[in-house]
Amino acid sequence: MPAFASSRLVRTLAVAGTGVAVVALPLFGATSASAAPSTQATTAASTTAYPDNLDGWIREAMDVMAQNGIPGSYDSIHRNIMRESSGNPAAINLWDSNAVKGTPSKGLLQVIDPTFQAYHVPGTAFDPFDPVANIAAACNYAADRYGSIDNVFGAY
Secondary structure (H helix, E strand, C coil), X not given: CCHHHHHHHHHHHHHHCCCCCCCCCCCCCCCCCCCCCCCCCCCCXXXXXXXXXXHHHHXXXXXXXXHCCCCCCHHHHHHHHHHXXXXXXXXEECCCHHHHCCCCEECCCCECHHHHHHHCCCCXXXXXXXXXXXXXXXHHHHHHHHXXXXXXXXXX
């Protein structure tokens, strides 16, 4: 299983939250068990399931970005990902000037470690190979430098 798949499972479980199950057992001599009527309405946790593919990663990142005020459209994110990594979250550039200096570009949007660390978005994995974290950090950087990933049409 790729490393990012296990982090997506953790992310999915974290998003889903936890519930508490209550079991009512009859006491000795009792013939039945019953729960007292509830005076409070209970609501299920709101969860969104994202497919573990490029579409799902972009959509999940956009939700995280929206929560953090980071602009960017689906089409612009997709366009830049296809140019940078062809949609491969494990992509790594071992030949450009960054790589020669010992800091290769990584992940879907080819982010170098110092940029990822500076623009990491809370609520995402601290791993540049994690698709959602990579997208969110790259879009955060693009927003700071260019106003939005929507304004990026070449290497950045």
